[in-house]
Amino acid sequence: MTATPPAGRKSGLVLFFAVTFTTTWAFWLVAIALGGSPMSYPTVIPYLLGGFGPVIGAIVIRARRARRRLPAPAHTVRLRLSMRLFYVPPLLLLAPATVLAGALLAHLLGDPAVSLTAGRNLIATMGGPVAFVVSMLVAGPLAEEPGWRGTAYPRLRASLSRVQASLVLGVAWAIWHLPLFFISGTVQNTFGLISWSGLLFTLSVIPMALLTGYAYERAGVVASIAVHFGVNATMALLSVNSPLTQALILAVQLIAVIALLAWQREEPVVHTAPPSHQVAHAPRRV
Template sequence: MKEILRRPFAGPMLFFILVFCWTWAFWIPAAASGISAQTSLGRLLLVLGLLGPMLGGIGFTYATRTAGDWSDYWLRVFDVGRIPARWYAIILLFAPVLFTIAVLLDRPSGGSDAVAQISRTLTSFFSAPSTIAPFLLVTLINGPIPEELGWRGYALDHLQARLGAVAASIVLGALWAIWHLPLFFFEGMKHDVGIRSLWFWLFVLQTIPVTIIFTWIFNNTSRSTLGAILFHFMTNLTAELANRTDGTNLYSTALWILAAVAVVACQGVGTSIRGEHG
């Protein structure tokens, strides 16, 4: 890794600059012109913007690393065997359990809306099973695959080599939150609430502890990009179903923070997120 980091343009700064420029070149004009993400043009601009981290991760890997590193990049995406069974359980169940607790905490304060909305969504799926597969595919494409091929596939190794696991997670989480900024003005998006809303600030606050959990999983699954994709998918899927009210959003943010603090505290700040930097 040290040899890689000494190569020209191998560091993360240029990667982030180019990824932001690519993504925002599509998202900012869409938001500024009032194009809805529910239209064909809006969906196209959304997807093109999402490709930024993926194109950056693949491009920088091939531009700055050796043929052996190229092979490692794709192996980390497709090798299901590098993730231990208990980590598959963590990857697939962490977010559902967290959001279930958030919904249950919200109920005593009168937040029964979340349960009702979840029930309506599940009922609609069961009444039209043909909609389930497209919904899951869209959820997988709208974030997990294109983002993780860059954030965890490329950038995280470089940040950890320089900063250590926790600091790298804080930096990546902050940049990840900022990268989403145009979506809060993109008409037709769930994010379309502006920066003065509680949802915006909870999103920003939540992104850093979520990134710490990502890094914890990444380093304990032999740097598996596949694990990051699956965790991202389960987090987005569960949030789409369960994070429906101000109460669930507030509680889920608090739970993400508690989870991140627990990971760091239980294993020690210096070694809380272990793994190779390859």
């Protein structure tokens, strides 16, 4: 596979981020203007649609690439590599384990023990375990991962290391979430933007980006979806809102991803020049 020229990589990333942020923030600004709970009509409609901004950005980029008949980025992890899927179950277990470990450490340091009571109430409110799992899978993992990891990450990896690519994407991901702090009834709004919990939520996106980036490199979007789902579902079930618990979960996730990255060392990237007959069309690559 030929290397993607820098101009093409940058144009693809710029378009992805433009579509993703414009779509999401437009819908969420409508939700803010409407007021009310994000789960009540009519606010629920723009609130839910806004979460699909990364997928919409991914669709635009994929359609652009298909129209121009361009190859996938060199760092794309394809699902047809079925042996890689053996990574998914351990990663799915690791994700909630980091949350549980952080919550246990917080309790040992004086925080109240986390309880499943609020989680049971949440499941009942959402219509049962199946509805809970489906909603936690769609709102976040399925709505975001094909965009953040499946589309933006491979393009960032064309010129950055896996840590650098994850950090850049983590900052963008954190900024993308900011309108949620102004939608009444969201977890972020309950925290407040100017608070320790709000700050820690924003910072927690960084280790999440590192974990999901590592998962993507191991087994593609399926693995990053599994990690995203595992963390989100466990945080919701435990109703994590204590700054100490949030901080320790963040710390545990950082330690976990550092260990994973040290254990699975990054493979050197070999860049190849495009064939001479493709040079004239190089700027069109994404």
